[in-house]
Amino acid sequence: MRGAFGGAVASDRPVVTWAIIAVCVAVYALQWLIPNDFIFQNFYYANGFATTEPWRMVTAAFLHSQGNILHLGLNMYTLWIFGQALEPLLGRARFLALYLISAVGGSVGYLLLVPPALDGGVVGASGAIFGLFGAMLLVQRRRGGPMTQLWVLLAINLAFGFLVSGIAWQAHLGGLVTGAACAAVLVGTGRTQRAPLWQWLGLALVSAVLVILTVWKAGAPALS
Known part of the structure; x- marks a missing residue:
């Protein structure tokens, strides 16, 4: 069976969504169980790692703040909401690709927009989840569904990120x-x-643009 946009779907159950949630919860547990802040130190993202340890652009999306369990809880709840809607429509492989590429996109956004003096590093699934948000807007528009609630929710979440300190x-x-x-x-x-x-070529092109932006920004002279 294929979803509305061509991806293979074995059932309506959002298996990839569940798997991502399970990994995030397991990693959060390991952050507490493994001493010396090992998980955070080895897998969080900061702009200095962009070219030397680029895998952190993805791994940081599976870490969450130990000082605030709501960081994990709210992200996983939002992932569950969007995952239930998008995964059956896109198919498991495409949904996973969307999530992971969006996670990298979040790190690239951090790289492009955060001055070196303010780069304290970042963790969390929020960048990837905002990617699902962006995808949901386009999917909903294509399917002719209601848009108002999505736009309001997006505006609230974007404003929250700008107004509350400590949010990237x-x-x-x-x-x-x-x-x-x-x-x-x-x-x-x-x-x-x-x-x-064409879908996989297009996703590869988006990924290539992110790589180019990373190499360009990381190689540019630092601005004070």
């Missing part, structure tokens, strides 16, 4: 733009015979 709104914005770009590829190719090819 730059990662939110980067994830949002990246998720929307991925969704534009997935919903814009229809269900023709060649659609899967």
Whole structure:
């Protein structure tokens, strides 16, 4: 069986969503169980790691603040909401790709918009989840569904990131733009015979743009 946008779906159960939630919860437990802050120190993202340890752009999305369990709880709840809606429509592989590319997009947004003097590092699934937000907007529009509640919810969440200290709104914005770009590829190719090819090529192109932006920004002279 195939979803509305061409992805293979074995059932309506959001298995990938559950798996991501399980990994995030397990990693959060390990953050507490393994001493010397080992998990955080080895897997969080800061801009200084952009070219030397680029995998942190993804791994940071599976870590959460130990000082605030709501950071984990709210992110996982939002992931569950969007995952239930998007995964059956996109298919498991495309949904996972959307999530991971959006996570990288969040890190790239942080890289592009945070001055070196303010780079304290970042953890959390928020960038990836804002990517799902961006994707949901395009999917809902394509399907002709109501948009008002989504726009209001997006405005509230973006404003929250700008107004509350300690929140990396730059990662939110980067994830949002990246998720929307991925969704534009997935919903814009229809269900023709060649659609899967164009979808994966489009996702590869979005990923390539993120790599180019990372290399460009990381190699640019630091601005004070």
